[in-house]
Amino acid sequence: MQLDVFTLVPQAFAWLTEQRPLASVLGGELDLRLLNYRDFTPLRSGQVDDEPYGGGAGMVLRVDVAAAALDAVYGGVPEHRVVALTPQGRPLDQQIVEELAAEERLTLLSARYEGFDERILVHLCSDAISIGPYVLSGGELAAMVLVDAVARLLPGATGSEESTRVESFSAELEGGLEYPHYTRPAEFRGWHVPEVLLSGHHAQIDGWRRDQSRLRSAG
Ligand code: 6GU
Numbered sequence: 465m466q467l468d469v470f471t472l473v474p475q476a477f478a479w480l481t482e483q484r485p486l487a488s489v490l491g492g493e494l495d496l497r498l499l500n501y502r503d504f505t506p507l508r509s510g511q512v513d514d515e516p517y518g519g520g521a522g523m524v525l526r527v528d529v530a531a532a533a534l535d536a537v538y539g540g541v542p543e544h545r546v547v548a549l550t551p552q553g554r555p556l557d558q559q560i561v562e563e564l565a566a567e568e569r570l571t572l573l574s575a576r577y578e579g580f581d582e583r584i585l586v587h588l589c590s591d592a593i594s595i596g597p598y599v600l601s602g603g604e605l606a607a608m609v610l611v612d613a614v615a616r617l618l619p620g621a622t623g624s625e626e627s628t629r630v631e632s633f634s635a636e637l638e639g640g641l642e643y644p645h646y647t648r649p650a651e652f653r654g655w656h657v658p659e660v661l662l663s664g665h666h667a668q669i670d671g672w673r674r675d676q677s678r679l680r681s682a683g
Pocket of ligand 1: 548550595596597598601602607
């Protein structure tokens with residue numbers, strides 16, 4: 465996947481790109497480009513945002529700057545999906561993540577402060593996505609959340625296809641929550657690991673896990 469992220473703070477993504485699973489897919493299944501609006505602004509001042517018309521607090525990312533950035537990189541508005549990260553967007557869920565992970569090419573636009581000139585969302589983007597009902601100071605954290613969630617679904621990201629197939633919110637668990645996990649020791653301070661997990665009966669273990677997943681999801 466070719467994944468392009470437009471941001472005013474590309475350095476914010478450094479930590480994420482050094483961690484697995486992202487580090488494992490970079491240069492392979494994932495070609496991640498971090499692009500700074502500032503490098504594409506047509507304004508001589510190097511400006512990228514401006515005061516809101518009508519007054520009010522904060523700065524707004526300019527539509528001419530966003531358009532110039534897309535023109536410079538794609539020669540126009542790209543054919544592939546362009547996702548704006550904004551609290552006004554569609555709430556992100558695992559189904560959207562799976563859908564985006566299946567794309568060949570994907571572009572994310574993030575903004576700081578008060579966000580995007582509305583014309584960016586209407587004319588330059590195909591999607592607007594929020595990561596939850598709360599307000600962040602900028603879209604970068606949201607973009608990183610999305611990049612991480614998408615990258616870990618790419619082939620080779622986790623070293624085990626099983627770990628991403630059977631997990632919380634996956635179709636395998638009927639969209640529900642994952643079952644509880646245990647590791648050694650089998651007993652600690654009188655706290656015991658469920659007997660069935662020590663039994664070696666794989667069918668019983670699968671059944672127990674499915675029951676636990678349903679129980680957790682029912683509440
Ligand atoms: Cl995508 N951006 C900002 N600024 N705040 C958010 C968000 C996005 N999603 C939830 N809160």
